[in-house]
Amino acid sequence: MIRYVLFTSLLLASSLAQASLLTPFRNEDGSTRWQYVANFSSGVLIILLTLVVIVLFTTWRRAKRYNIELEEIRAHLEERVKDRTAKLEQEVAQHVVTTQRLQASESYIQNILNSMPLALVGMNKDGTITHWNRRAEQLSGIKAEAAISHNIWSIYPDMTVTPRHIEQALEQRKAVTLRYSQPGSYHMDITVYPLENYSEPGVVVLVDDVTRRVIAENMLIHHDKLSSMGELASAMANDINIPLQAILFDLRSFQNILDNGHLLPAENAPNADTERLHQLLQNAAENGQQVESVIRNLLQFARGRTGESQAANVIDILEHSLTQANDVLSRPDAMAFNSICIERHFESDVPQVPCYITELQQVFLGLFRHAYQALVEKAAKQDPAFTPTIKLYVGQSYDALSIRIQHNGTGLSSEEQMYLFEPYLHSGNEEQPAAGADKRLSFAYFVVTEQHGGHMAVTSDPDVGTTFHIQLELH
Structure with a gap:
């Protein structure tokens, strides 16, 4: 600005010196009265400098006001930044606490699932595994890392649950129960539960090893059967033994009489009919002895273990x-x-x-x-x-x-x-x-x-x- 004013003053002075404007400052003889010219120029310069000073002062006041406003804006922004930072720190702290709680809850649930005596397998509707607990690892011999995100039938073809069972559980919205057993080895109860209130349709398969329970139940049933059979065998043996002993006694008595020849006249010698009668009596006695042996076995079985x-x-x-x-x-x-x-x-x-x-x-x-x-x-x-x-x-x-x-x-x-x-x-x-x-x-x-x-x-x-x-x- 100052440079602009000085440049204007110089141009003005040059103009005054060269133009007709210098006429009022000339003497009658045509000479220039430079003192008046200098005074006039000085006055003009003073006026211009005054204007410059006023402009500068005004600009300074305006800049100062702007600086004050900027300082206020800066202070306000710093305050807002501090408030926002404090809120962010509080939100981060709450998020950390929430994350820790979620991690603790997830770890607790995971521990519960891994501690279950049942094998738990989570799957979506296509059979892709989403969860595989420790009991499932023990029964299948497949680690969770190798099972999750894989199709259940591709990594474990012996799985009893079929795609139809999953479709049935999802369509009917109720559990599907299966029984899988290998006599003498193991017995499994398998239940397919549909997931509810979940974004993606899926099921949870629970495999319960009921081998001990089934064996205990079977042993109890067979023990009862054996007890009933023992009672029946004892009753049958006792009922048969009495008339059988009487029949055997009569057969032995009749054979003794026949051997002594009391049924034949003294002059008659044994013939073929007599021999046949002897053979029939002997066969009857042997069959009776076999029946007697069966009765002894029945009585022995009736005493049980x-x-x-x-x-x-x-x-x-x-x-x-x-x-x-x-x-x-x-x-x-x-x-x-x-x-x-x-x-x-x-x-x-x-x-x-x-x-x-x-x-x-x-x-x-x-x-x-x-x-x-x-x-x-x-x-x-x-x-x-x-x-x-x-x-x-x-x-x-x-x-x-x-x-x-x-x-x-x-x-x-x-x-x-x-x-x-x-x-x-x-x-x-x-x-x-x-x-x-x-x-x-x-x-x-x-x-x-x-x-x-x-x-x-x-x-x-x-x-x-x-x-x-x-x-x-x-x-």
Whole structure:
């Protein structure tokens, strides 16, 4: 601004010096009165400087006012920044506290889910895994890191739950319950729950291992059955034994009288009819003795077990079961059991095994009956050179006792092997009894696997024969 005023003054002075404006400052003789010119220029300059000063003062006052306003705005902004910072710090502190609480709650829920004795699997509607707890890891052998975000059927094809079960739970909006079991190994209750009030449709699958409960229930049921059978066997044995003893006494008395010849005149010699009568009496006496042996076995079975397992020698139990089989297994139109060749292959110093002796006797007797029927069936088709044989093997295998009962009778087909240890009704067709129900060994399988915690299997070939495999834990 000052430069502008000075520049204007110079231009003005130059103009005054060169223009006609200097006329009032000239003398009559035409000379210029420079004193007046200087005074006039000084006055003009003073006026201009005054104007400059006024402009500068006004500008300064305005700048000062602007500075004050800027300071006020700055102070206001700083105050707002402080307030906002304080609020942000408070919000951050609350957010930290909320985050900590959420993390604590999530960790608590996670610990609860991992501590559950049930396997818990979360899935969306397509079967993609969203949660996999520790029990699921133990049952499947798959870590959660390898399972989450993967399809359940791709990483665990044996999963019992199918896509249809998930669709059913989501459509009906209620739980779907399944039962999966492997007799003698495990029993599982599986429940599929639909998720509610969740953005993405999904389900939660709970797998409950109810093996112990089912085993306890089955043992209780079978114990009740055995008790009822024992009472029935005892009543039947006592009811049959009295008239049987009377019949046997009469048969022996009649045979003694016949042997002494009291029924024949002294001059008559024994003839063919007399011999036939002797043979009939002898057969009746033998059949009566077999019935008496059956009654003894029924009475022994009726006494049942003591309620606790006891250490026993399996070889002795096998031999006793063989004795029972010799007494009770026979058919009028076929060979007797005691005519079968028995081969014994027993290891020395076989340790005793904790068991229920009566139940094991019934198991072995059932296996001998099954072998006897197969041998009789094959003997009817074979040439006279066929030798019915049962081989018995007993030996120790690590921490278990191995028992094998092998015969060379008619073997089992693949379908018969599949249903051999099942109950008397086909699964899926409970209204019709299974074919060959009299050849089933479900009771023997239950006694070995459930009551004794052992294992039982069968290998067979229709042309070679059948082998039953039993393993009993020594401890």
